[in-house]
Amino acid sequence: MKQTLVVAVLALxxxxxxxxxxxxxxxxxxxxxxxxLDAVRHVGIRNGRIEAVSERPLQGARTLDVSGxxxxxxxxxxxxxxxxxxxxxxxxxxxxxxxxxxxxxxxxVAAFYEKREREGRPIHYGxxxxxxxxxIAAFTGDEPRPDLDWFFSHFGDRGWQETLAEGERLERIxxxxxxxxxxxxxxxxxxxxxxxxxxxxEYHAVNALAAxxxxxxxxxxxxxxxxxxxSSFEGYQEMVAVAAATGARMHxxxxxxxSVTDVEAIADMIAKAQAAGVKLTVEAYPYGAxxxxxxxxxxxxxxxxxxxxxxxxxxxxxxxxxxxxQRFDELQAKAPGTGxxxxxxxxxxxxxxxxxxxxxxxxxxxxxxxxxxHWEVDGKPVADDAWPLPATAQSHPRSAGTFARFLRVxxxxxxxxxxxxxxxxxxxxxxxxxxxxxxxMRKKGRxxxxxxxxxxxxxPATVSDRATFARPAQTSVGFRYVLVSGQVLVxxxxxxxxxxxxxxxxxxxxx
Ligand SMILES: [Zn+2]
Numbered sequence: 073m074k075q076t077l078v079v080a081v082l083a084l085x086x087x088x089x090x091x092x093x094x095x096x097x098x099x100x101x102x103x104x105x106x107x108x109l110d111a112v113r114h115v116g117i118r119n120g121r122i123e124a125v126s127e128r129p130l131q132g133a134r135t136l137d138v139s140g141x142x143x144x145x146x147x148x149x150x151x152x153x154x155x156x157x158x159x160x161x162x163x164x165x166x167x168x169x170x171x172x173x174x175x176x177x178x179x180x181v182a183a184f185y186e187k188r189e190r191e192g193r194p195i196h197y198g199x200x201x202x203x204x205x206x207x208i209a210a211f212t213g214d215e216p217r218p219d220l221d222w223f224f225s226h227f228g229d230r231g232w233q234e235t236l237a238e239g240e241r242l243e244r245i246x247x248x249x250x251x252x253x254x255x256x257x258x259x260x261x262x263x264x265x266x267x268x269x270x271x272x273x274e275y276h277a278v279n280a281l282a283a284x285x286x287x288x289x290x291x292x293x294x295x296x297x298x299x300x301x302x303s304s305f306e307g308y309q310e311m312v313a314v315a316a317a318t319g320a321r322m323h324x325x326x327x328x329x330x331s332v333t334d335v336e337a338i339a340d341m342i343a344k345a346q347a348a349g350v351k352l353t354v355e356a357y358p359y360g361a362x363x364x365x366x367x368x369x370x371x372x373x374x375x376x377x378x379x380x381x382x383x384x385x386x387x388x389x390x391x392x393x394x395x396x397x398q399r400f401d402e403l404q405a406k407a408p409g410t411g412x413x414x415x416x417x418x419x420x421x422x423x424x425x426x427x428x429x430x431x432x433x434x435x436x437x438x439x440x441x442x443x444x445x446h447w448e449v450d451g452k453p454v455a456d457d458a459w460p461l462p463a464t465a466q467s468h469p470r471s472a473g474t475f476a477r478f479l480r481v482x483x484x485x486x487x488x489x490x491x492x493x494x495x496x497x498x499x500x501x502x503x504x505x506x507x508x509x510x511x512x513m514r515k516k517g518r519x520x521x522x523x524x525x526x527x528x529x530x531x532p533a534t535v536s537d538r539a540t541f542a543r544p545a546q547t548s549v550g551f552r553y554v555l556v557s558g559q560v561l562v563x564x565x566x567x568x569x570x571x572x573x574x575x576x577x578x579x580x581x582x583x
């Protein structure tokens with residue numbers, strides 16, 4: 073029988089001998105969101121590439137029978153703040169094969185890549201140039217460190233958050249951002265909501281710069297409020313206007329988390345702008361809670377809780393425990409970089425809030441992105457090489473469960489979209505956000521011959537998140553195999569710690 077199969081394959085593809093495949097995935101339900109393929113196929117992999125998607129079984133140095141499983145392109149997370157070995161391993165078990173720091177970005181970009189190329193990473197990684205890093209440097213004189221901790225360490229300084237940058241100072245900010253692009257940054261990360269009093273002209277100039285360089289921008293919108301003036305609605309209006317006027321390809325970060333209860337009006341506005349040709353793209357994560365530093369500008373100023381729709385202090389949790397006003401004020405004053413979770417929508421109990429979340433998550437053509445990454449025990453980062461993830465580690469559950477939760481809730485339980493469309497939102501759509509300026513991304517998010525062998529094999533009947541707000545340190549289940557550049561990183565559901573196949577995703581001009 074085996075003999076017959078080999079002969080059949082050779083007859084089909086005489087150039088490639090059967091044993092030339094490093095790895096074969098036979099009998100899976102292969103889904104390719106670009107071509108629309110959704111059928112039982114057999115996938116041959118060689119040298120990190122998909123060599124064949126065949127109607128007949130193949131044979132390779134290692135041949136796996138993946139009957140009953142979906143075989144899909146690995147997931148691309150446009151919003152991964154972790155960028156560590158640990159965060160990458162946790163995300164690999166959630167189906168992610170590429171995780172990029174685009175909302176924040178960092179500076180200096182070259183140092184970000186050097187560190188990771190030296191150390192290795194389990195999944196593909198990359199960063200945008202960070203506008204906030206440039207702004208903090210321009211106001212404080214501190215030299216940036218290429219991580220987000222450096223950004224959080226400046227939450228106590230109000231100058232960069234609340235002052236206009238003009239003339240020479242604005243030029244210094246733009247110059248640093250430009251330098252980050254010269255070093256291969258994937259676009260410009262704009263944490264605008266953290267410096268809400270920065271200038272409109274500055275935001276316009278940053279996007280004009282990106283448009284001139286042909287790279288996208290990734291914005292956390294100005295404001296977190298349902299009350300005008302300084303509402304989220306106005307924050308998104310600004311983005312639409314600046315994208316239209318500069319021609320920048322502008323990505324809306326976490327539509328779900330900063331639209332509060334105005335999401336329907338905001339989503340309508342974005343969809344209309346897209347239809348009119350404004351180059352906007354959207355992402356969301358499937359939780360009704362966000363996470364950030366307690367000292368963030370959006371949690372300060374007169375009436376900030378009313379502006380968030382009347383949110384209570386108990387909606388803020390630290391290590392799973394709700395805060396009260398005294399503790400909140402104390403932490404904000406003394407340790408403004410402290411990471412908290414903020415529950416802004418009650419999707420468990422309120423139908424209207426669930427509808428708001430659905431609007432973001434199911435936004436047509438929108439990507440799923442986690443906004444997760446950091447893991448701490450007792451307020452200190454978990455060691456990068458720690459494995460398994462310590463059971464007491466704290467994070468927003470999105471750091472571990474975003475993609476499996478999205479598949480479980482929206483594709484399996486509620487059948488709100490097809491498996492094909494769900495996989496497009498997790499792989500193809502995010503790849504498309506970058507591929508115009510990052511040629512590497514044209515080979516991701518697709519399951520076709522010639523594409524990168526970043527592949528997930530999961531059981532649609534059991535794929536599930538396990539991370540909860542009370543116990544976030546639980547990796548997802550159901551991903552039987554996860555391949556990164558053709559290397560098996562998750563093998564029969566077990567993460568292998570002896571390999572770091574992740575590659576840098578970087579703009580071609582500097583490669
Ligand atoms: Zn954000």
